[in-house]
Each structure stands twice: as C-alpha cells, then as structure tokens.
Amino acid sequence: MKSSGIGGQAVLEGVMMKNKDKYAVAVRRPDHKIEVKIEEYHSVGEKHPIARFPIIRGVIAFIESMVIGTKTLTYSASFYEEEEEEKESKLEKTMGKLFKEKAEAVVMALTIIASIAIAIGIFMILPLFAAEFFSGLTDNIKILALVEGLIRITLFIAYVLMISQMQDIKRVFMYHGAEHKTINCVENGKELTIENVRECSRQHKRCGTSFMFLVMFISVVFFIFLRFDNLWMRMVSRILLVPVIAGVSYEFIRLAGNSDSFLVNFFSKPGLWLQNLTTREPDDAMIEVAIQSVEAVFDWRAYQEGERQRSGKMKLLSKNPIEEASVTKSNDEEDTLDGLFLNQETKETLQKSKQTKSKVVDLKSAREARRARELETSSLERDLQRDSLLDGEEDDEILRALDKFFIYEENKRE
Known part of the structure; x- marks a missing residue:
C-alpha cells in the first residue's frame, strides 16, 4: 500500500503519533490506565509556500519534529515525576521572572538549540579533528574526508549501542518497536488489532534512525567532493552544510516511504539494520498504547478502503479493452x-x-x-x-x- 503519511515517536512509557496537523500522545500511567492527549500543530509550510520546496521542507520537518518530540517527551515524563514537589532551581526562578508565561517555551527552545549544538559537535566537528591525526600519513583531502566519515559513522553506532544498554532506554526502544509495528500493520492492509500488530515487522523505512544514519552517510559523500585546505574552513563548512544534508536525507526518506525499487531498498538496508538496535519487541500492553495513539488521529479503516479501491482501479486501467x-x-x-x-x-x-x-x-x-x-x-x-x-x-x-x-x-x- 501507499505510505499512510502517519509518523510517530516513542516517549517515556508511551507513543506519539502524528497525522497532518494533529498528533496524539498515549501514555501508560503509573496506575496502568492509558492517557491520550490530542494536540494540533500547524506546520510553517502551510503559511509559507517556499517552505514546501524540496530540501527546505526537510530542514523545517526536522526542526518541527524536534519541537514536537521534546514537548511530548516532557509531557510523558510528567506522569512519573516524584509526588513531592521539588524546589525550583535558581535558573528556573530567573527564567520565570524574565519570560513569565513564555518561560516553558523559551526553555524548550534552548534545549533544542543545545541538543543540536552538541550533536554537531560530537558527530560533525569531533570526527574532523580526529581525522587530522591521519594527515601525517597522507595529504589527500578526499582520503581524509573518507576517514572522517568512517569515524563519524562509527561514533554514531557506538552512541546507539551505549544508550541501548540503559534500562529506561530499553523500554523506550520497546515502545519504538510498537510504533513501527503498528504503522506497518496499517500500511500492510491488516486490521489494527494486537494480534495483527504483533506479527508485523519492527523496521520501517521512514524511521528517524534511518534518517540519522543517512545524514552520516550523505555527509561523507558531500565532504569528499568539498575541497578546503584550511582546517577551520572545513569546520565551518561542516556546520553550514548540516541543514542541506538533513534536507537531502529527508527527501530520500520521503521517497523510500513510497517506493519499492531495487535502488531505494538497497540504500535503505543499513538504516533498517540499525533499527535492530533502536527497537525492541514490545509486549501487548505497549502495542495497546500504540494502537490508541494511532486511532486518536488517523482513520485507518478509511485509508485501507481507499487504497483497496485505488488498487482495483489501477488494475482495470492497466487492461487494454481491444487487445483483451x-x-x-x-x-x-x-x-x-x-x-x-x-x-x-x-x-x-x-x-x-x-x-x-x-x-x-x-x-x-x-x-x-x-x-x-x-x-x-x-x-x-x-x-x-x-x-x-x-x-x-x-x-x-x-x-x-x-x-x-x-x-x-x-x-x-x-
């Protein structure tokens, strides 16, 4: 079936699902009941046509996904805070005085900026300087760029392996698996039940893990062909080209979600393999949470019926009434x-x-x-x-x- 367009994210003891301008967060509360919250989020692309252009839309989608992801993670974590109210830190008091009701939004924005800066520092700048240790063996810029790329990919995989050993992250990865299996169930034309979801794959082409791996891989290709003799110019280029690389990666993920061609499947393999590390098999209670999150924002029955009708029409149109x-x-x-x-x-x-x-x-x-x-x-x-x-x-x-x-x-x- 054609891609449903629905996407999601695992949160603390729950799943967020987004469909067009609506998203829902379903969380398993400490009392084992499922809390579902539905919110609206209007993309910048709805107001500004230029934001729908290829590459640009990928950058905007990446930033918006981080905003929604941070917000939903904060919401899910609120169910598991200690009952005793902690004293506000000096920073929280200062932010409250300066920004008042906007303090939470400002803190979220600063958190996202800090996260992006740390990611660029670890996965873009650090590999560049690490590759300089090999400059004594060769002065070929392309070889050094290839070494830099291999270091970058190795760091990313090592990071995923490291966090996957944390107990809390393991449960998040199980919910991540529930998210993928639920979407696969819908897009494979099956009724959305716990039994059907359990049988589906926990790998999906439009996963954020695949996106991040593509960012690492495409950066290797970009920087092999960019020639800067000056080390600091190379560092600036790594920072400035991050949005472009993210935009190109988004376009490929978008294509992969709607294509089964050999080339697309071939280049999707590494990301799908990496999802074996970022997803775990969920239990039935986790699948139930994911199903409720989907049903809160997406009419999967109408989608499947529409796809069946479209498939039937395509078969009829493919026949030649004269020849047959x-x-x-x-x-x-x-x-x-x-x-x-x-x-x-x-x-x-x-x-x-x-x-x-x-x-x-x-x-x-x-x-x-x-x-x-x-x-x-x-x-x-x-x-x-x-x-x-x-x-x-x-x-x-x-x-x-x-x-x-x-x-x-x-x-x-x-």
Whole structure:
C-alpha cells in the first residue's frame, strides 16, 4: 500500500503519533490506565509556500519534529515525576521572572538549540579533528574526508549501542518497536488489532534512525567532493552544510516511504539494520498504547478502503479493452470469445467512442459458438445479437462497427 503519511515517536512509557496537523500522545500511567492527549500543530509550510520546496521542507520537518518530540517527551515524563514537589532551581526562578508565561517555551527552545549544538559537535566537528591525526600519513583531502566519515559513522553506532544498554532506554526502544509495528500493520492492509500488530515487522523505512544514519552517510559523500585546505574552513563548512544534508536525507526518506525499487531498498538496508538496535519487541500492553495513539488521529479503516479501491482501479486501467476482447462470462465460467476479427477501421471507431464503456459480451461456449457459425444468420438474428452486445445503449458509431463485424462473419461463412 501507499505510505499512510502517519509518523510517530516513542516517549517515556508511551507513543506519539502524528497525522497532518494533529498528533496524539498515549501514555501508560503509573496506575496502568492509558492517557491520550490530542494536540494540533500547524506546520510553517502551510503559511509559507517556499517552505514546501524540496530540501527546505526537510530542514523545517526536522526542526518541527524536534519541537514536537521534546514537548511530548516532557509531557510523558510528567506522569512519573516524584509526588513531592521539588524546589525550583535558581535558573528556573530567573527564567520565570524574565519570560513569565513564555518561560516553558523559551526553555524548550534552548534545549533544542543545545541538543543540536552538541550533536554537531560530537558527530560533525569531533570526527574532523580526529581525522587530522591521519594527515601525517597522507595529504589527500578526499582520503581524509573518507576517514572522517568512517569515524563519524562509527561514533554514531557506538552512541546507539551505549544508550541501548540503559534500562529506561530499553523500554523506550520497546515502545519504538510498537510504533513501527503498528504503522506497518496499517500500511500492510491488516486490521489494527494486537494480534495483527504483533506479527508485523519492527523496521520501517521512514524511521528517524534511518534518517540519522543517512545524514552520516550523505555527509561523507558531500565532504569528499568539498575541497578546503584550511582546517577551520572545513569546520565551518561542516556546520553550514548540516541543514542541506538533513534536507537531502529527508527527501530520500520521503521517497523510500513510497517506493519499492531495487535502488531505494538497497540504500535503505543499513538504516533498517540499525533499527535492530533502536527497537525492541514490545509486549501487548505497549502495542495497546500504540494502537490508541494511532486511532486518536488517523482513520485507518478509511485509508485501507481507499487504497483497496485505488488498487482495483489501477488494475482495470492497466487492461487494454481491444487487445483483451475475450472476456469471461462470470467468475465461475471460463468461456471466451473464440475469435473477434475486427479490422483496423473498426478498432479506430471503437477507440473514438469515449463515452461508451467496455462491454461484457455474453457468449456461449466454444462448442456452441462453432455450431452457431454453421447456421445462417438472419437479419433478425443479427439485430438481436447486436442489441444484446449494446445492452440497450445507442451509439451510431458502435452500431456501424458491429454491422461491419456481422457482415464480415457472413462473408467468411459463404
């Protein structure tokens, strides 16, 4: 099926699912009940057309996903804070005095900026300086850029391995698996039940893990072809090109979600493999949370019905009514037209009739058709057969075409 467009994220003891301008967070509370919160988020792309351009939309989508992700993580964590209210820190008091009701939004913005800065420092700048240790072995910029890229990918995988050993993160990764399995269940046309979700894969092409791996991989390609002899210029280029690399990676993820081509599947393999580290098999309680999150913002039944109808129409459109003149009488019958010898003029006449739909010709079996050809077809019989083929519809061009056909049949018998 075509990509549903729904995406999500694992949070603390829960799952967030986003569909267009709505997202829902479903959290398993300490009392084991499921709390579902629905919010609206209007993308910048809805207000500014330029934000929908390729590459640019990827950068905006990445930033917006971080905003929603940070907000939903904070919400899910609020259910597991200690009952005793902690004293406010000096920083929180200062922020409250300076920004008042906007203090929370400012703190969130600063958190996102700090997270991006740390990620750039660890995965972009650190590999650059680490690669300089090999400059004594070679002065080839492309080789050094390749070494830098290998260090960057190694650091990323090592980071994922390290955090996957933390107990709290393991549970988040289980919810991550529930998120993927639920979306796969919907997009595979299955009813959204715990049993069906359990059988689905926990890997998905549009995963954030695949996106991050692509950022690392595409950066290698970018920096191999960028030549800067000065170390500091190379560092500035790493920082400035992060949005471009993120935008290109987003476009590939977007393509991968709607394509099954060999090349797309081939380049998606490393990211899917890495998801084995960032996802775990969820239990049924986690799957239940993910299902409620989906159903809060997405009508999966309507989506599946629409995809089935679209698939049926595509199959009908793929058939050529002229080449496939032999039509079955019913699903249970295998009788076909033994021969329909239309000349080129008749074929062209049939094709010009845009308003006439393809007709289902009710024919006898091959044995009965052979016997019928031995009989003289009277004018009345020909008219009756012609009316049967037309099913009551009147079209002068079709009438003339069928007259030519019956005349041809009579001449052949003579």
